[in-house]
Amino acid sequence: MFWFMQGLCFLPAFLVIWSSSTFIVSYLIALFRKDVDIIFPYISDTGANPPESCIFGLMTFVSACAGIATMYARYKFVEKLSEETRVVRPCLNKAALWLGMLSCLGMCIVATFQETTVTSVHDAGALLFFISGVSYSVIQSIISYRAYPYGSSLAVCHTRTVIATIACLAVFPTVICAFFVKQATLHRDKEDEDYVFHLASAVSEWIVAFSFVCFFLTYIDEFKLFTLRMKTEFMEYS
Numbered sequence: 001m002f003w004f005m006q007g008l009c010f011l012p013a014f015l016v017i018w019s020s021s022t023f024i025v026s027y028l029i030a031l032f033r034k035d036v037d038i039i040f041p042y043i044s045d046t047g048a049n050p051p052e053s054c055i056f057g058l059m060t061f062v063s064a065c066a067g068i069a070t071m072y073a074r075y076k077f078v079e080k081l082s083e084e085t086r087v088v089r090p091c092l093n094k095a096a097l098w099l100g101m102l103s104c105l106g107m108c109i110v111a112t113f114q115e116t117t118v119t120s121v122h123d124a125g126a127l128l129f130f131i132s133g134v135s136y137s138v139i140q141s142i143i144s145y146r147a148y149p150y151g152s153s154l155a156v157c158h159t160r161t162v163i164a165t166i167a168c169l170a171v172f173p174t175v176i177c178a179f180f181v182k183q184a185t186l187h188r189d190k191e192d193e194d195y196v197f198h199l200a201s202a203v204s205e206w207i208v209a210f211s212f213v214c215f216f217l218t219y220i221d222e223f224k225l226f227t228l229r230m231k232t233e234f235m236e237y238s
Contacts, residue, residue, distance in 0.1 A: 007223050007224040007226050009219075012070050012219035013220055016220075018059065019212075020213055022059040022063055023210075026052045026056040029046075029051070033049075047111065048115055048116045048186060053114055060110065061111055064105075064107040067103070067104045067107070075094075075097040077226050078151075081147055085147075087147050092143060092146075096136055099135045103136055105125075106133075107125075109125025130171050131171070137212065140164075140215075141157070141161045141164045156221070156222070164211075167212065167215070170208045172204075173204040174201055174208055175201075176201075177201035181198045183198075
């Protein structure tokens with residue numbers, strides 16, 4: 001049996017590959033069409049103009065769906081683990097699930113409302129995505145330690161904590177510096193007064209985004225251990 005056929009590890013594996021491709025493909029297309037600068041544009045800048053906006057929107061929606069499936073599978077795994085060992089509180093597990101769902105909703109908003117057309121809605125979606133996503137990774141890191149040794153290894157727990165810490169540290173300059181960026185153009189000049197803020201915010205945004213990708217990468221080995229089954233019941237009406 002191939003490794004990606006073991007348990008449900010194909011879910012985080014697909015999510016990691018597809019999400020990375022979403023960022024890279026839209027960036028390369030936008031760069032080829034000279035719609036963005038080569039040095040650290042915002043991720044949203046790479047999906048602002050057609051045709052890359054269409055590709056970015058479609059691929060981001062698929063990533064959100066894959067994220068929902070992966071987070072739900074993780075939730076059910078922890079739920080089953082808690083029923084047998086009582087190592088994780090159900091409220092903590094549910095909080096992680098809802099935060100994960102909110103981050104996926106934020107992704108869909110970002111992909112649907114381009115920053116050059118509906119800026120306020122786009123920014124609200126981005127804020128929802130980043131804040132909820134970082135909170136999800138923090139709570140899942142806590143869950144990992146509480147579930148040890150039944151779930152992940154101690155090395156994986158440490159890895160998730162490091163990734164979550166990096167995401168936490170990077171999300172602050174992403175949001176704070178963005179407030180000082182006055183220009184909404186896709187092409188920036190080093191002589192712009194807010195260029196330093198733009199660069200700091202954009203670099204931090206890429207760090208946060210790929211921190212999420214790396215975080216789900218740590219799920220692959222763990223997802224080999226379980227599967228989900230759907231039970232169908234027929235009800236009789238008198």
